[in-house]
Amino acid sequence: MNQFLQDVLKGLQSSPKYLQSKYFYDKKGDELFQKIMQCEEYYLTNCEMEIFSTQTAALADIIIDQHNSFDVVELGPGDAVKSLYLLKELAGKNAIDTYFPVDISNNIIDLLQKKLPEQLPKLNIHGLNGEYLSMLTSAKKISDKIKLVLFLGSNIGNIPKEEVNEFCRQIRSQLSIGDMVLIGIDLKKNPKQIRLAYDDSNGYTREFNLNLLRRINRELGGNFVIEDFEHYATYDPITGACRSFLVSLKDQQVTIGNHASFNFLKNETVFMEISQKYSIEQTDEIASQSGFEPVAHFFDKNKWFTDVIWKCV
Structure with missing residues (x-):
């Protein structure tokens, strides 16, 4: 079965x-x-797209300030239209070793492995089809480089609030001290x-x-x-x-x-x-209770959405 x-x-x-x-x-x-x-x-896409399209250099600078070379593992990348801004910026600074898109949909993996080489011909891409946690383990086995894990689009919001700390702890358990995560989180606003x-x-x-x-x-x-x-x-x-x-x-x-x-x-x-949906204070609490240290928060102009950078401690 x-x-x-x-x-x-x-x-x-x-x-x-x-x-x-x-x-x-x-x-x-x-x-x-x-x-x-x-x-x-569906404001979420435009909010996060605004962050990635207008603050790409600042995002990249903070990440590179932590490590100058690393793998990027993206959980649930979709069409990677947002992360592409960051991938281009990081690739331009020779900071990416391998990009690992992880998705339960093999259709998405096939799409990215065909599409991304046209836009980033020098990017090393290794698609992983399966569950997030098990594929994160696979990425660590394939490469022992420092990892930057992307979890965008408020996908973290699809996890029940009472389970989110445990999920983040499990992510942390697959990473090493100094590894980073960049998470998109939808904020509380007009109901x-x-x-x-x-x-x-x-x-x-x-x-x-x-x-x-x-x-x-x-x-x-x-x-x-x-x-x-x-x-x-x-x-x-x-x-x-x-x-x-x-x-x-x-x-x-x-x-x-x-x-x-x-x-x-x-x-x-x-x-x-x-x-x-979360408040900013709640996002910092999740980080500290899950083995991460909040490094930075990026917002759209209305502060409806945030992309947070956490470091493994």
């Missing part, structure tokens, strides 16, 4: 039901997420603005969530009727948690191949994803 199937069965057998957001990213999911990032409501970012007027976020049901149908023999589910997003400004759900529109039964059947009640929800 493959891992995707195991995780789907486990999630749908739970109460309340859930599906893991890491499985959003098949080829169609990758395409939909690119559209989400271009939506006016309405945050919620709209996860329920865009074009419906791309809705289709992004529903696409996971289509993937289950296609790859695991499911018989989800897509029209019988709808997307719902909510944001709690106190905890900073933005959550996405699928809602069953009627009483129904869904079968996953010949493995199991699941009953859904009308209005029953399936938890899909969390997008956690």
Whole structure:
């Protein structure tokens, strides 16, 4: 039984039901997420793009001030459109030994290994397809150089708040003293603005969530009727948690191949994803409690988003 199937069965057998957001990213999911990032409501991309496009030299200077040569490991790079600014700056200073893009989507790895040599012909690229932590271990085995780990796009927000310290500790456990991480973190702001970012007027976020049901149908023999589910997003400004759900529109039964059947009640929800928001103080606390020292914070002009540089201590 493959891992995707195991995780789907486990999630749908739970109460309340859930599906893991890491499985959003098949080829169609990758395409939909690119559209989400271009939506006016999805401010996160523009905020981080502003940081990387206007403060590239300052980012590079702080990183190089720590070490003048290192590998770059990027967890969940997407199309690398933001990190490309930094990669070009660092490559121009002969600071990168190898770039390791890490993604659960092999489609993304293939794309980057074809695309990046056209833009950075001298960059040594070694794509790693798999889970973040295990692939970070692989990168360390392949090269013993100092590491700069990129974790951009507020991907850290997809980890529940109560688990984020442990996740960062696990990242730290795979690194050495002096290694660095550069993490993109979405900050708390007007609650309405945050919620709209996860329920865009074009419906791309809705289709992004529903696409996971289509993937289950296609790859695991499911018989989800897509029209019988709808997307719902909510944001709690106190905890900073933005959550996405699928809602069953009627009483129904869904079968996953010949493995199991699941009953859904009308209005029953399936938890899909969390997008956690933080204050600046909370980001520093996560660093210090996870074995890192905060080195620098970079902000967009509105201070809606931050990219933080932490050093392993």
